[in-house]
Amino acid sequence: MPLAAAGQFRATASLAQNLTSCRSLIAKTIAAGAKILFLPEASDYLPASAAESLKLVRSIAANEFVLGLQQAAREHALPICVGIHEPAERGERVRNTCVYIDEAGVVRHRYQKLHLFDVEIENGPILMESRSVEPGTSITPPFDTPLGKLGMLICFDLRFPEPSLHHRRKGAQLLSYPSAFTVPTGTAGHWHTLLRARAIETQSYVIAPALVGWHNEKRRSYGHSIIINPWGEVLGECAGASDDPINVASSNNDSSNGEEDICVGEIDLGVLERVRREMPLLRRTDVYAEI
Numbered sequence: 001m002p003l004a005a006a007g008q009f010r011a012t013a014s015l016a017q018n019l020t021s022c023r024s025l026i027a028k029t030i031a032a033g034a035k036i037l038f039l040p041e042a043s044d045y046l047p048a049s050a051a052e053s054l055k056l057v058r059s060i061a062a063n064e065f066v067l068g069l070q071q072a073a074r075e076h077a078l079p080i081c082v083g084i085h086e087p088a089e090r091g092e093r094v095r096n097t098c099v100y101i102d103e104a105g106v107v108r109h110r111y112q113k114l115h116l117f118d119v120e121i122e123n124g125p126i127l128m129e130s131r132s133v134e135p136g137t138s139i140t141p142p143f144d145t146p147l148g149k150l151g152m153l154i155c156f157d158l159r160f161p162e163p164s165l166h167h168r169r170k171g172a173q174l175l176s177y178p179s180a181f182t183v184p185t186g187t188a189g190h191w192h193t194l195l196r197a198r199a200i201e202t203q204s205y206v207i208a209p210a211l212v213g214w215h216n217e218k219r220r221s222y223g224h225s226i227i228i229n230p231w232g233e234v235l236g237e238c239a240g241a242s243d244d245p246i247n248v249a250s251s252n253n254d255s256s257n258g259e260e261d262i263c264v265g266e267i268d269l270g271v272l273e274r275v276r277r278e279m280p281l282l283r284r285t286d287v288y289a290e291i
């Protein structure tokens with residue numbers, strides 16, 4: 001059965017450093033024999049502020065991080081699905097997008113994050129994504145990959161069942177959620193619970209690669225990149241953020257604490273068909289609205 005890989009690393013504001021980390025995840029993916037690699041949200045850079053994001057953002061064609069991944073995809077004939085930033089058409093904002101690079105190194109599909117993370121949680125994260133990010137306005141239809149039909153969503157989208165059910169109705173077999181989940185919400189169980197719910201209710205594979213560790217003095221991500229099957233079972237999972245104190249400058253690319261890693265899972269569409277056949281989820285759209 002073909003393997004999918006989900007990678008995690010500690011992104012910083014350096015595109016070059018992040019490319020180096022992702023190249024090492026690509027090497028691990030090849031060594032594991034996986035046929036497709038999923039990389040986290042904001043893999044090109046994790047900014048410390050909206051101003052820094054505007055300074056770092058560039059178009060796909062001029063993004064050295066994406067160009068490097070395209071070259072690696074071509075070299076290894078490895079499709080790569082990755083979260084990045086793109087400039088918005090106008091205004092002082094960027095787009096939070098996910099692109100699918102095929103085995104020839106061509107950017108074939110893109111999706112722009114629909115739901116933005118604006119939260120002010122006591123003793124928790126205060127993040128206002130909509131200040132710097134322009135929300136998407138459409139769902140990219142599921143498309144063929146060597147492992148099955150893929151529907152792309154991003155991070156905070158995982159809290160909303162509607163777009164994943166929409167993908168399922170359109171034929172998706174795999175759902176991807178590249179993420180940069182916060183530590184307080186991850187520790188509360190939201191990451192595992194919601195992702196397993198999305199897998200169980202859509203009877204699909206869920207692949208969620210996540211950033212991990214300290215990105216800058218203020219921001220740390222939860223990690224726990226994960227692959228879940230249509231029965232809700234966890235097939236593979238990476239470690240969480242280590243308890244190391246803030247160590248932004250020296251610790252990137254340091255895989256010794258286990259943060260930079262991949263997990264893999266077998267994608268068996270026979271299992272998916274069996275789950276869907278054995279437990280048909282027939283909706284009562286005569287009673288409530290179809291999504």
Ligand SMILES: O=C(O)CNC(=O)[C@H](CS)NC(=O)CCC(=O)C(=O)O
Nearest residue numbers: 042117127129155156180181182185
């Ligand atoms: O685009 C960037 O620069 C990086 N983007 C992110 O880190 C995004 C928006 S701040 N993070 C999340 O959506 C976390 C959601 C989350 O943690 C939850 O739902 O609990």
